[in-house]
Amino acid sequence: MKKLLCLLSGPLLLAAAVTWGGSAPAPEKPELRSRFLNPPAEHRILKIIHGWPDKPEAQDERIKRLQAQGFGGVVCNVAFDGGYVESEAKWAAFLRGVREAKKAGFAMWLYDEKGYPSGNAGGIVLRDQPDWQARGLLIADAETSGTNVALPAPPGKLVLAAAFPVSEGRMNLAGRQDLTDRLKAGALEWQPPPGRWRVMIVTEDKLYEGTHAAHNVYAHIPYVNLLQPEVTAKFLQVTHQRYAEKLDRNLGNWFMATFTDEPSLMSLFLSPMPYRVLPWSDNLKAEFQQRRGQALEPLIPALVADCGPASRKARHDFWLTVGELVAENFFGQIQDWCRRHNLPSGGHLLFEETPLNQVASYGDFYRCIRRLDAPSVDMLTSLPPEVPAHIGRLLASAGELRQRTLVMSETSDHSQRYRPAGDQRPVRVVTEAEIRGTLNRQMAGGVNCFTSYYSFKDLADEQLRRLNEYVGRCCALLRQGRQEADLAVVYPTESLWVRFEPSRHGTRDAREAAPVANSYLATVKTLFNRQQDYTVLDATALTEARARGRQLTHGALGWNVVILPWVDTLPLAAWENLAALARGGGVVIALGLLPANSETEFPSPRVRQLGREIFGATTDRPAVQASPGGGGGIFLPEGTEALLPRLLEKLLEAPQLRIVEGPRTLRVTHRRADDGDTFFIANDSPLEWSGRIDLRIPSSAISGGELWWPATGRIEKLAAARNLPLRLGVYDAVLVRCPAALPASLAPLQTGVLPGLALRPLPAAEPAVSGGEFVKKELAPDAARGRAGLPAWRALGTLTKAQVDTHLFTRLAYPQKLDLQNAEFLVLDTWTPENQKTSAKLLVILHEAGGADYLADTGRSLGGAGFKRVYVPLDQFKLAGWSKDPNQRLDLNDITEVRVGWGGYFGQKEEQVEFSFALPQVAGFPSPARGDRP
Incomplete structure (x- = not known):
């Protein structure tokens, strides 16, 4: 690996114009430097091997090979094949493998399931108790304004068949008409009275088809119900308890943590189904009554459709109860068992990156991750721009609040290698630098332990040793102390x-x-x-x-x-x-x-x-x-x-890190321990980074400051905290350590509107409209919303086919190229009609003269009614997936077209998506932001 040099020069200046005080930090732990130079096993990458080979010589060879590649240890379990936890032969192989690995100095995590999702013990839990399978309420519903309703019923036991009057978009629970007697041969037929009505059939049934249980890539078998405490008790009995009985009651002597993998309620469909779903269990009604003080069944319609304030309270109380039960009955039971055996409970949930999916899958995701002693994430991509670093920060935050420092990521190149049947995409081999960049983004997001499913294809042992040393050095420092954030x-x-x-x-x-x-x-x-x-x-x-x-x-x-x-x-x-x-x-x-x-x-x-x-x-x-x-x-x-x-x-008068000169591709996290502060600074770019930065370090602490380079193990003196020259290689990082850092300083607020934001319209242009094959397009002036110098237009798309990818864009062409270099935002005044039910979002495309398209999401939902002015940062436009650009960078002085519209929408036939917009404007503050755009 190319040796990294840091050019240190310039005067020693104060990091911020604020007062700093405090006691001297505790002396640095004497072993920290040696651990940085030669990282211990628990800080290096741990390879996920699952089962140990049956033959002792194969076990010994695997340990020897992993040691030679620099790995710190493994994630393991009783082998899946041959009977899993019910096979004495597999237990014998596991016990020998673990003991030999421990002798070799390996760190280990204990995987808790046969494949995934966790909780079922490969089907053992449900084998004698099939009624413990995940359950849900299945809801078929339709709206009518006088036309006859013919609605097929979902499978399962009937809970409700009723119609409710709708006024001003809200369903009236008090106007319920029971339609149970209209259900015949699995369908409901009803001729409504005048007015608008919502018809609903609710049943209760087992969940499998369309769920994660039927769509994961390991095994398609029914899954357990996490709401019921007896289910998890059985899971612990046939898995965790056997490990304690076979190996050691004090499992913390052997493993860093347990590893649970993607348990969920299964109340989210991963493929289209003809009905909606809510989580359910035999104990839910009684628990809701006890915890919320009211009956649950009368509130079910309000969970499905808007009934005004009654809906908000019903939904709040329902999902709170669901979240409490999952946290207590699954994650809490496991945590309690693990603590009795001196072992942190760890592992990751499903859908860490998508808050909406978390509601359906857990009720209260954060409440669940609070019950993990080693909160963890799943990272399936190893292309750094695709890595969602925010999921690590979410899990790490839950740990920080309970003084838990171990945060793990199961990281792999799965998305680059896995191809289901019929997928003709070539396998993408990730590089050593891309793996390092993937790990950097996660470490900047709070992760400090890595388990790995990587293929490591085409990487030599020398490269693997470099990666393991790099990760080990970073994690040795990042597992110290606590996060320090403003x-x-x-x-x-x-x-x-x-x-x-x-x-x-x-x-x-x-x-x-x-x-x-x-x-x-x-x-x-x-x-x-x-x-x-x-x-x-x-x-x-x-x-x-x-x-x-x-x-x-x-x-x-x-x-x-x-x-x-x-x-x-x-x-x-x-x-x-x-x-x-x-x-x-x-x-x-x-x-x-x-x-x-x-x-x-x-x-x-x-x-x-x-x-x-x-x-x-x-x-x-x-x-x-x-x-x-x-x-x-x-x-x-x-x-x-x-x-x-x-x-x-x-x-923030003095941010923790300010880029004085150079691209905005640095990522940072700040930690504080008894012996001082650590800043982890990573170059999140496939290009070398060179520039100058400010760090919030007082002048009195600079003499004790150092730069710790994880790529080489080298430690250098810190020469300055302001205008610090810095050079980082491709996807590389440095850790800056100092005796103390300055506290935050806030500029005082002044009541009023935000000052200094100036707007100006783009040159006048007449838009055209284009759209997909299954969209009927209309575009016309909107005189009611336009004004002098800012004309407006109304765009309407009518879908001619259901559930196909559709789009519609208006196009403002500029034969004379626009120069937007002095602007910071593109500003759009937009309007949408009342009662438009669409999940489509307003998008903007900037088209370069050379043919490249750069896309940005305005954040404006076309399902929200009324006027909205949206500000779109010009540095958030990214090269569109269908487009190519040799320099991979938006040239703001080369814009020949501005497009406003929507796309990637799968709607219903005859559905209409309408919006109005005025001539776009650009805006900026008087002083430019420090640092270059990416």
Whole structure:
């Protein structure tokens, strides 16, 4: 590997114009340097081997081979074949393999299932108790305005057959008409009275077809019900307990943690089905009655369709109960058992990257991961641009809040190698640098332990040793101390619940909840890409936290700024704490929505009062409300959320890392331990990085600062904290260690609108329209919405075929090329009609003169009614999947066409998707952001 050099020069300057104080750090642990030079086994990559070979000589050869390649150990279990945990021969092979691996100095994790998903012990749990299979409510429904209804019933036991009147888009529960007697031969037929009606058939049945149990790539067998405690008790009895009996009651002597793999409720369809699904179990009704104080069955219709405030409360209480049961009965039981055997419970869930899927699969994802002592993620791609680093930060945050430092990732090149039958795509061989870049993004996101399914194809042993040493050195430092972040992002669980509707395929019918998930994902991805480290907090953490001065604190953790991405529902105690933070000088930033609901009131007068206190009398424009303490609230309405990064640049007077010169492709995380602070800085690019950075390190700490290079094991003195010259190779990293770092300093807020944002329209142009084969296209001027200098147009697409990929784009052509180099945002004024039920989102394409198309998602849902002004950062446009560009970079002075529309939408025949938009504008702040665009 090419040796990395860091060019250190320049004067020693203060990292920020703030006062710093504090006691001297504890001395560095004497063994840390030696562990960095030669990383111990537990910090290196652990190869997932599952079963040990039967023959001793084959076991010995495997251990010897892995040692020669630099691996730290393995993830293993009793072999799947030949009877699994019921085979004494397989137990004998496992026990010998583990003992020999331990002698060789291996670190190990204990895998808890025969394949995956965990919980079934390869079918043993269900073998004698088939009634423990996952169950769900299956819902067939339709709307009618007087026409005859013929609705097939889902399979299973009938729970409900009824019709409800609909007024102004809301279903009236009190107007229920029972239709049980209209069900004949598996179908419901009904001629409704005048008006609009919602007809619903609900049954209860086992879940398998269309679920993860039938679609995973290991084994297609029925799966267990995680809501029932006796199911997990049986799973523990036939798996974990046998390991303790056969090997050692103190399993912590042998393994770093257990590894559970993708358990879920199965109440999410991965292929299209003719009905919706909700999770269910025999104990759910009684548990709901006991925990929520009301009967569940009368509320079922409100879980499916909008009934106003009644729906919001019913959904909140239902998903809370489901989340509690999964967390307690599955993850909690395993955690309790593991703690009795001195072993951290670990592993990863399903759908870590998609908040909407998490609701259907777990109820409360964060509540579940809180019951993991070694929270973990699954990373199936090894192409760095595709790596969702935010999932590591989510799991790591749950660990940080409970002082748990071990965060694992099961990482592989699965997406580059796996090809199902009929898939003709060639296998993509990933490089050593790409693997390093994949691991870097995760380490910057909080991961500090790696287990591996990598093929490592075409990598020599020397390359594997380099990778293992690199990972080991990074993890040796990153497993120290705790995260130190200025920002916290609230996980919008409750705001998803109150909007969530069950779906026939994935979460496609949960249209109202989609903007909540999209806002969260856009926020955390933006922060990561803008060198802003953050912690993800759930409602429990917000309730437990306390406002102390300008910080919200939770144990040793503290944050100056809390960001609410489309969050309007939290426990009242959480809202009270956020208001106290704003009063004390901290800052609360609301994106898209304002405080509205508590855990008991939908809406809550007290919550709305707190919202007015924090954010003032808000409008549809970005606004600031200052408190006497110098902090306060900032509101960015829907469409303006893209202003967040520039707002944070103005708010944080000294960020933890600032790029003074160079591309914005550095990623950073900051940790604090008794012996000092560590900054992990990674080059997230296939190109070398060269430039200058500022670090938030006081001048008094520079003399004790060092740069630790994981690629070589070299340690150098830190020469400066401001204007620090830095050079990093392709997908390489450096760890900066210092005795202490400066605290955050916030600029005082001033009440009013955001200052300095200037808009100007693009040159006049007359749009044309294009669309897919199955879209009837219409485009006309919208005189009612246009104004002088900003004409508007109305675009309408009517789908002529169901469930096919459709698109429609308007095209503004510019024969004389546009030059947008001095702009930061493309700004669109948009309108959508009332009661348009679509999950399509408004997209923008910038077309270069050379033919390349660059695409950006505006974040604007076309299913949300009314006017929205959206700001699209120009540095968020990415090369479209269908397009090619030799330089792989958007040239902002070479734009010949601006396209506005939607695509990738699978709708229904005759469905109409309509929007209006005005002539696009561009906007920017007076002073440009520091650092180059990517």
